[in-house]
Amino acid sequence: MRLVVSTPTSRVVDIDGVRRIRAEDRTGAFGIAPGHADFLTLLPVSVVNWLDAEGSEGFALVRAGVLTVHGGDLVEIAARDAYTEAQLATLGDRALAELERADETEDVARLSDTRLHLATMRQVERVLRSGRASAGSEPPMLDRRGTGEAGR
Incomplete structure (x- = not known):
């Protein structure tokens, strides 16, 4: 494999020649x-x-990825970041915790960006609404999800 x-x-x-692979997703460990x-x-x-053809074990630290198995003989992992044994030795014992913290920080940043985008869209809507109100036609107001159900 x-x-x-x-x-x-x-x-x-x-x-090539991998005899087994062990990984973990949100549901738990699997082989x-x-x-x-x-x-x-x-x-x-x-x-x-993983265990290679000679019986040696290897490992990699993966930061958020997608694992796919194709035809029973190819396993591919596409990850944001990945570190091998040699790299892990220089990262130290806290590597896993640091990567988890980085993921949490990215999640917070992504949420902040989304909130900023929504606030901007609401402000644009208010500006457009004020221009249309003076013209006599007013479209339905958008709710926080942008579905147009707020005014109903």
């Missing part, structure tokens, strides 16, 4: 062996480990 772990900027792992059915799952910040 072949395992490929890649990020937007590099191919972190590309190994993949040669001949596995086609499969797709989302990976949070987690450690993926």
